[in-house]
Amino acid sequence: MTSPAGTAAPRSADAGPEAAHRPAAWVRTRLLATPVAALLTAVLAFGTVFLAAAFPRLLDRTADQGLREFLRDRGPAATSVLATAELGGDAKRLDDDAALLTARTGGAFAVAPGGPVYGSRSGKSRSLTNPGLARPEKVDPVMDLLYVQGLRDHVTLAEGSWPDAPAPDGPVPIAISRDVAETVRIHLGDILETASATRDDEAPRALVVGIVDVTDQGDPYWTDLPCPNRACLNYTTGKEPSAYWRTAGLVDGSALARVRTWQTAGAQDFWRLPVDIDALRADRLAETERGVASYVTGHTANALANATRRPGLHMNSALPGLFRQATARQEAAAPLSAIGPAGLAGVGVVVLCLAAALAGDRRAAELRLLQARGGSRSGVLLRLLGEGAVTVLPAAVVATALALWLLPTPRWGGAVLAASTVALFTLLALPLRAARLWARPRPGVGRRRLVGELAVLVLTVTAVAEVRRRGVATAGEGADPLLVLAPLLLALTGGLLLARLQPLLVGVLTRVAARRPGAVGFLGLTRAARGTGGRAGSSVLPLLALLLAVTTAGFGATVLGAVDTGRTRAARLSVGGDASVIVPVGVTVSSAFADAAAELPGVRASAPVWADTEVFVLGGNGATRVFAVVADPAAYAEISRSLGRGAFDPAALSGGAGGPDTPVPALVSAELAKQLGPGATHRLRLPNGGEVLTATAGTIDATPALQGDGRLFVVLPAGPTVALAPELGRANLWLATGSVDEGALRSLVRERIASDTERAAPAAGSAGSAGRGDVLPAGYSVRTSAGVTADLADDPLQESAARLFWAAVLGAGVLALLAVLLTLVRAAPERTALLARLRTMGLRPRQGLALILVETLPQTLVAAVGGGLVALGAVALLGPAFDLSILVGAEIARGLPIAVPPVVLQTLGLTALVTAGVVAEALIAGRRQIATELRAGDQR
Structure with missing residues (x-):
């Protein structure tokens, strides 16, 4: 073409086949076509990377804070x-x-x-x-x-x-x-x-x-x-x-x-x-x-x-x-600090795998079409990596920086490594899933699955056996990786077992529903047996996420509950009940004080007690020093029964009201009974030189007035003993059980005892009590089990470990809910089309909601119940390896008792959370999507 003057016309910038058919930028076009999916991917990457970077920082801060507070409490000297x-x-x-x-x-x-x-x-x-x-x-x-x-x-x-x-x-x-x-x-x-x-x-x-x-x-x-x-x-x-x-x-x-x-x-x-x-x-x-x-x-x-x-x-x-x-405290708290984050990490991995699986299913037809039109595998995978790089990497960088800024600590390597690992896993999850779409199906998939499940079972058994053999927190080694992984392996094994049992269980319910009127239950259970949205493979991952969350929460809650129970028990044993008053040498717990103290609010049982270590049993082998207790049998027996320490029948100490030659019945320790012989009478030499003839009326393993594991002690009834030795009626100890207010008890001590003691006057005005109205005279001691429990619990390391665990449980619950919601969202188009067709046949809105719940809740209930059972099993299998003495703050028996209430509470809580999420999704999205489907028809 020429210009009117005969000169060549300039070539247009858009002319030519190459310029006219230049391909659009893949990543930009793909992200603009599905902005919601891209945004959700970025949000998921941000959340998981932030958690991965935050928890190592939290662990470091917890350890440093616990160390510094522990040393600061010891004092500057x-x-x-x-x-x-x-x-x-x-x-x-x-x-x-x-x-x-x-x-x-x-x-x-x-x-x-x-x-x-x-x-x-x-x-x-x-x-x-x-x-x-x-x-x-x-x-x-x-x-x-x-x-x-x-x-x-x-x-x-x-x-x-x-x-x-x-x-x-x-x-x-x-x-x-x-x-x-x-x-x-x-x-x-x-x-x-x-x-x-x-x-x-x-x-x-x-x-x-x-x-x-x-x-x-x-x-x-x-x-x-x-x-x-x-x-x-x-x-x-x-x-x-x-x-x-x-x-x-x-x-x-x-x-x-x-x-x-x-x-x-x-x-x-x-x-x-x-x-x-x-x-x-x-x-x-x-x-x-x-x-x-x-x-x-x-x-x-x-x-x-x-x-x-x-x-x-x-x-x-x-x-x-x-x-x-x-160091010993850190090693004892390390398992509790690591179990929660480990469970969160397991749930996070499952959620990322589920997101990749659902994205791969959603784009399967698109990827196969690209391959059919000549696209190479490497080219398609590189473009998928490009999509991920644009959505995942910026979110991961921002999440890591935010975690480092919000949680300052000198150590950053672990946080960056964890964040990088999660970001890389998120980036590669979809390409790896896409690569599986092009893999040729090979026979023997069932056999390979069985071999993999058996391998997981063998690994779980090995981990449990090794933890039981080695114990928890081996000195100098910190948190035992096997202990941290053992609950997760048990949950994984339970999840694999439930994945095989769930279709059978739902099938049984389906047959039962088929015999009942109405099609909603039968149709919902049929779809649940096939898997949500007809994708049984994708339905295993939400079940596993729920089960991991419930197991971790139940197991950790049991540990925390055992620590609280052990601390309360240790405090009561240390006090000798729920309250105790000790007076100085030469001072007596008066009957007026004992009567007034018994009337305090919350006191259930109380007894003034005479106790002394300067008592000797005279026998053929010479004199044996023992710890002697003189108390009213009925009141002291009630305290022993309530405390669970040395319980006895008060009738065993009846009698003995005769003269000096009539033996007083006595309860002795098992060790002392071996030395004295069965039914033997023996003489006790008292601190003032007097003697009392006693006879063994029974044996007990411990007694409230004696702390620790004293092996040689004797308990005498107050009535006949005081009649023979009046000085033994000068009680020097007061014990009580019940909800006793320590402040009221201290006030009573100051009013009723300190005023009767000549030595209290100068001591009460000493410099050591300046400005403190609750300070008692020297030699007096008032203790309550509530106060001792609070002192034992005042440990920043334990508190931080507990807060970290509950934060991890909350995060795992949210991720488990996300796993269920992702599955529901992926199945929403098919479910909406089904509900729309059923609406044309007379299905009411309430029945539609019931259909969604019947389809989705069986998986939630199976996972919750299975997780609770796995948590109880983990406690039974791993409990003997636990020694909670350092966490409690006092020496207690080794082992972790099985406790159903904490597991049930966590199970119900997570079940309620997931159920609420399912109902909300059905109510918010279901009606709008059904209305759209009814207006436009099936456009899939």
Whole structure:
């Protein structure tokens, strides 16, 4: 073609066959054609990758938080490294040595930001003889001398002046805290006189030149120092201890020579290096333990002794032992922390496989058409990978970044690896499923399936047997992979078994429904037997997802329930019931108090008890020390029965009300009965020297008043025993069962007992009780099982493990619901067409909903019931391998008891969740789709 001028016309940019028939971009066109499917794929990838990245971070944070809280609860003294040496040098040398000691830290462990606390202290305390000082029980107060570096940063001068260098022959200038001055009744300007230890000892003196106010009484700075910030109430040794005050006078660094003369024996320089707990990490605990051990007794300790030129430098720390305890706690909590995430991972894998299977079924015709038109397998698979890369990879990157940002922790490798694995699995799932569509069918599929199922069964049996043989949480190995996988393998085996049994069970129900009027039940069960939407293969995966979720939830809930039950049981055994009151030596639980305590709200049974260890059984083999209990038989028997410890018939202790030659019936331990012989009479020698003739009336294995596994004890009835030995009626213990309020019991103790005790008056006003109205006088103890249970449960590691488990259970339940909904959505077109046709034949809307429920709920119910049974089976098979003592916080019997309520609760909860999802899907989507189908006809 030419232009009117005869020149050639320019070629159009769109001219030519190549430009006119250029193929469209596959990935863009495909995603624009199915935007909802692409969006759902991205959402599924985002959710699964986020969970995969989040749970490793949660595990790390849980372990670190549990370690730090455990160490923080031990207190600053236990979490420090203490260095001591003989007193020598001046304050400048103390500073130089402190710098040398801290220079070797910073590798495995670091010093807390507050820095080391160091100084010099005298040896033994000296008694202050000044008249007018506070003497609670006529015992002189005692005082140490102390120099501690950095004092002026932690106190403020209230009166007087700071202490300075002492005169050669004068008293040493000291400062004391205001609390000490008010408690011990020391005044500014007082010269404190001390008692001479020997005849040749010249008693030193101290001059109070300053009164200081402590900025923070709870500051770790004052830890492990001899009471400089407040007066401490101590007790003398002996059968009847007496109370006295102890404190310390604060001196200047120029008075270190006088610190030695205050009490030569034991005077020392000290350096306390508090370890920075917030910098410790659970994954580096072994390395940190080695570093602290080397600092205390290894190569580092020897190097420090040489560097400081102090051959007597002694290093000590409780941290290595605490690290071992923390490791044991982590190993005990690791299975519980891992079981939930492992179950979630299993459900997540099933959901991803199900999504790929449904997508492959939906696009089967399209992929076969592409192959028929000459498309190569590799080309089609690459295009499917391109689709996945556009939808999956951005969602995976965003999910991983979000998990790393929301859950900060120093370790990121595990989270990134888990997220990458899930993203790769999601990306390859559809291409691998598509590749199966082109595979030639081969004979023997049934045999290969049977072989695979037998392999899973053998692996499950091996895992269970190995866990039972090895136990749980082998020392030094952390979470046992077999224990983590064993519940999942049991669930997988149960799922494979149910997949074979479900068609048979539904077939039986179908035959029953065929004999009944109405076609809804029969039609729904028939479709359920074929699989949802007629796809039996795809229906196995939702069943497996549900079963995994129910099994994991039921098994973990049983473990948590056993921990709570064991903790309550241990607390009751520790208390001796639900409440106990112990009084000091020489004080009696009065009958007025016992009667008033029995009337407290919630008390079901109570008894005042006399108990003592200074009782001897006299026999042919000499005297055997035993633990003796004297109590009212009926009340004590009720407490024993309620506690489940040493229950007996109170009638066994009846009689014995005669004279001194009439034996008193006694219940003895089995070990003591072997020594005494059957039906033997024997004499008990009491603490005051008296004797009581007793006769064995029976044996019991334990008794509430005796904690632990005491083997030698005797229980006597109060009536005849007190008639023969009145001193045994002075009860020193009160026990009760019921829901006893600890606050009310403490108030009653203060009102009824403390007021009758002369020793309570000075003790009650001691510095140790300042500002606390619930503090009891010294020697009294009030405990309740509820309070002890709360103390045992106050463990961040256990709480975090439980929260992590329940989060995993919730996630597994949501994913299981998603698996069911994916199956329903995939079968929706066929089901909608069926319902539309049935509507034209008179099917009512309610019958349509019933048809959907009858078709889908059998699978849910079978999976829920099967999961509950598998969970109970897992508890029965794996329970003997569990030792929950560390999780409970007290020593309990090994094993995991079978508990039906937790399993049933989890089963019903997940069943209700899935059922609600099915009903919602049917109500929301079903009516709209049926109406569309009725208007447009079958357009498939």
